[in-house]
Amino acid sequence: MTQFAARDFHPFEAGGNRYLYLVPSAGVVRLDRASDAVLSTVAQEPGSVGELTSRLSDRFAADEVASAVEELLHIQAIGVAAEPRKRMLKVLPSSAVPLQTMVLNVTSKCNLACTYCYEYGEDRVVDEEAAEMPRFLDEETARQSVDFMFEEAGPNPVVNLTFFGGETLLNFPVLKTTLAYARERGDALGKKVQFSLTTNATLLKPEIVQWLIDNEVGVTVSIDGPKEMQDRFRVFHNGKGSYEVVLPKIRDLLQRHTAKPIGARVTLTRQNLDIIGIYRHLSEEVGFQQVGFAPVTTANGRDYAIEDGENGYDLMLQQFQALAWEFLEYTVAGRRHAFSNVTETLEEIHKGVSKAYPCGAGVGLVGVATNGDVGLCHRFAGSDEHRLGSVGEGIDVEKQREFLDRNHLANKTDCHTCWARPLCAGGCYHEAHTRYGSTEHANLHYCEWIRAWTHTCLEVYGELAERAPHVLERIGN
Numbered sequence: 001m002t003q004f005a006a007r008d009f010h011p012f013e014a015g016g017n018r019y020l021y022l023v024p025s026a027g028v029v030r031l032d033r034a035s036d037a038v039l040s041t042v043a044q045e046p047g048s049v050g051e052l053t054s055r056l057s058d059r060f061a062a063d064e065v066a067s068a069v070e071e072l073l074h075i076q077a078i079g080v081a082a083e084p085r086k087r088m089l090k091v092l093p094s095s096a097v098p099l100q101t102m103v104l105n106v107t108s109k110c111n112l113a114c115t116y117c118y119e120y121g122e123d124r125v126v127d128e129e130a131a132e133m134p135r136f137l138d139e140e141t142a143r144q145s146v147d148f149m150f151e152e153a154g155p156n157p158v159v160n161l162t163f164f165g166g167e168t169l170l171n172f173p174v175l176k177t178t179l180a181y182a183r184e185r186g187d188a189l190g191k192k193v194q195f196s197l198t199t200n201a202t203l204l205k206p207e208i209v210q211w212l213i214d215n216e217v218g219v220t221v222s223i224d225g226p227k228e229m230q231d232r233f234r235v236f237h238n239g240k241g242s243y244e245v246v247l248p249k250i251r252d253l254l255q256r257h258t259a260k261p262i263g264a265r266v267t268l269t270r271q272n273l274d275i276i277g278i279y280r281h282l283s284e285e286v287g288f289q290q291v292g293f294a295p296v297t298t299a300n301g302r303d304y305a306i307e308d309g310e311n312g313y314d315l316m317l318q319q320f321q322a323l324a325w326e327f328l329e330y331t332v333a334g335r336r337h338a339f340s341n342v343t344e345t346l347e348e349i350h351k352g353v354s355k356a357y358p359c360g361a362g363v364g365l366v367g368v369a370t371n372g373d374v375g376l377c378h379r380f381a382g383s384d385e386h387r388l389g390s391v392g393e394g395i396d397v398e399k400q401r402e403f404l405d406r407n408h409l410a411n412k413t414d415c416h417t418c419w420a421r422p423l424c425a426g427g428c429y430h431e432a433h434t435r436y437g438s439t440e441h442a443n444l445h446y447c448e449w450i451r452a453w454t455h456t457c458l459e460v461y462g463e464l465a466e467r468a469p470h471v472l473e474r475i476g477n
């Protein structure tokens, strides 16, 4: 008799029901009572349909058990015990990957001197060559970059152009001409360009805000929270805090630029972990519609690095969880909630995202340095070691292929048995490079955190499915 055994899934509960996150398909299913019982029984000990029927005979008829087995086999929650588990396949794109997003570094200069910044801080990806990098993108390189973007976008009807820095507004003249040129070329080519920029908000002025509005530019503001937090790390070169400077400018931006959600991006450090307090301030007092948090990228041992344990990652997780549950209650009640970390993960779960690579870096997304060098993403722009080409020569397809080959999830043996791999895929290359010296290394220092956070997001997803399924339909739209 064929024996069945449990396979690759992660269970969770929502609304009193049992759900599974199915790792091979990245799908989510709710189990009926019979399937739940069969799976629990098989997880304890493999068994045949006959054995399972007899073990569960006090609760389920034989045909219920048989159809539960069939269903669980179909979704690959169980498999034939004697058959080896399927190995992870390494499937590389068969042709060049069309570009979706170009992150254009318009300057490497910044008027703030944040201690932890990867651009200026101690952990920057530095090459000798980067030291020679022009501090500002010039108009000619910017135009070449736009031409490169359309060329590499191939058949994509929409491309995203994100301006990045340094502080982007230090090079406002080139921002303006670049956007105008991209719009003109997009119109001529019949392609839509979606623009966005990241700024520290110190240089926002009414006329710049108007330009952002007129051109429908999405804005992400790097900000660390209330005054005491912001002024601790986000300081001018003379050491003065930036809170009082940015607050009125941000208020003006939020009040007038209403067509696009304006996001706040908070860098979390060991000294800046009052996530709920920061969230309340930025969302409820300042008025950001999206507030997202990212732990600082750092090598081990920096005094701002978030530590393991109750004062570090555990504290961060508890607060992320509290905000995620608050998001759920707000959403069910039809209220808006700004915690974007949870909405981003819910969107990925809902779309059934299953990644072979942690992000789009080098595959659909590139970072362009001020000298026109093309790197994996904005964080690697200007790093010779991670150069994929240049805006003049285009992407070196061989290099790209070699990168994709080396960095595929199938090579990360530590991740092969991890249920969170469809969403994590080993984590950020920049973080891995900073921590372990290689983009190919899985970010094993935050696995527990990733799994616990993903589990919470799955629970929230299940609760939404139970209590407000119509909301799931809107996710990602």
Ligand code: SF4
Binding pocket: 414, 415, 418, 419, 420, 421, 424, 425, 426, 427, 442, 443, 444, 446, 447, 448, 450, 451
């Ligand atoms: S890095 Fe850790 S959490 Fe992420 S997929 Fe690999 S083992 Fe899982």
Ligand code: SF4
Binding pocket: 358, 359, 360, 361, 376, 377, 378, 379, 427, 428, 429, 430, 431
């Ligand atoms: S490598 Fe890291 S920083 Fe770069 S795009 Fe990916 S996740 Fe973002």
